[in-house]
Amino acid sequence: MCYYNGQRVTRAEYIELKGLAKPVRNYDFLNVGVHNGFNYAPCAILIPTEDGKDFEITQAEWGYVPGFVKTRAEANIFRAKYTTLNFKSENLFVKEDGKRSMWADAAKNRRCLVLSSGIVESRHIPKIGKKGQELKETIKYPYQVGLKDQEYFYLPGLYNEWLDPETGQFVNTVAFGITDSNYVMSQIHNSKKRMPSILTEDLAWEWLMEKPTEARLSQIARTQIPSSLLEFCTVDRDYRKTLEATPIEYPELAAIDTTFVDTEELQFNHWQDHVTVKA
């Protein structure tokens, strides 16, 4: 007879319950529609196996926590203060002031890929005052943005295995890279004009499995996907609560301008071979 979690169970049941730990740990929970970063919810990431010859899918909390953080409470304060959901691809190894970036060690040793089926960003439209003037206050219109004809795509990630002292367990935490927005994303994420760095399959492999130089890694991290490869639609504002992005029309909202997407020029467009040439 054995005990599992303080309960008396048979040996067979003990083995079965114990045997669930690993598959549960590796279960990807990809059936969740929207990951709200501010809940530090688990998301699916790919990390290389120890021998570096293969990779495995595992879970990580979205919101990077460095090793020096001691407690869960400190971790949440750290994440709220520094918003480590994303890393600036321009600062992968060196900060604006020329000092070593806090991401440098992870960029060298703990790169991963974050799997995404779509992101949600809000477009901010100024409210109109009584005299018809634009006010500082804005109305948010959330959009879901994904890739045409691709169920999932890869974002360059940096992860850290953090020891949660309250449970004695290691927890993966992750941040993904962001870069300057393209033409469409500049209109959608118009408050910051940034977007996730979305990688081609070849670049995703290089980021995860190979040993590129710092310069090359910085170049990969800054990848800008062309507007023409994106699909997007407005979604219901309740997505943070429901964790589902439900398409919805906002009749008062002007359409996104796509006039120039086919002639768009981006400094870090590494998707040239993937753009469909129109006849």
Added chain:
Amino acid sequence: MREVEPPFEIHYKGNVSKVVEAEIKSRRIFQVQFVDGKRPLTITVGKGIGDEKFWTSIPEGRQEEAEEVGKLIAAFIRSKRK
């Protein structure tokens, strides 16, 4: 074959927590995601020495929470059957 429950919500300690079910190694597994930043809790139903059923966490270590949350999940599923 029994269908996996679509994601649903329970009210636990004053907050709304999301529950996602999965079938792993023929077991019903529930992952509970908390909004207050606490680590997600994964639970299942174990069978005691006298065949009595009990909620338990996977991995071990969070038995009390497993029992509290498990009761809420069971109540939710029962209420759907009525």
